[in-house]
Amino acid sequence: MPFSSLNDPNDLARACRVLDSAWAKIQELNLVRGDPENERTGLAHIVAGLLLSAETEEDLVDLAVARYLERNMGRDSALTE
Numbered sequence: 580m581p582f583s584s585l586n587d588p589n590d591l592a593r594a595c596r597v598l599d600s601a602w603a604k605i606q607e608l609n610l611v612r613g614d615p616e617n618e619r620t621g622l623a624h625i626v627a628g629l630l631l632s633a634e635t636e637e638d639l640v641d642l643a644v645a646r647y648l649e650r651n652m653g654r655d656s657a658l659t660e
Contacts, residue, residue, distance in 0.1 A: 581623035590630060597636055598626045601643040612651055622647050 585591045602619055605611060611618050625646045626639070633639040 581620065581627045584627070585630070593636060593639075594623075594626055594630055597630075597639045597643060598623050600636070600640045601626065601647070604640065604644050605647060610648065610651070621650070625650070 582591055582594050585594060598619075602622055605618075605622070622643060626643050629639060629642050629646065633642055
């Protein structure tokens with residue numbers, strides 16, 4: 580569970596909101612490559628790792644989406660080599 584280390588209910592709620600917003604943005608941009616459940620879980624791990632890296636949820640969503648894209652771009656380029 581990506582959020583199992585979060586003990587503060589406010590942090591958990593923030594992580595869930597950010598995950599939902601970032602996932603919606605990724606889906607809206609048609610960026611999901613592979614199994615959606617696995618991709619969302621991967622994004623949840625990204626969000627958990629970044630949770631304390633940004634002051635606003637909007638900034639955190641942007642960081643999470645950017646990290647998701649970096650991760651997937653690296654994976655996609657490895658598949659074409």
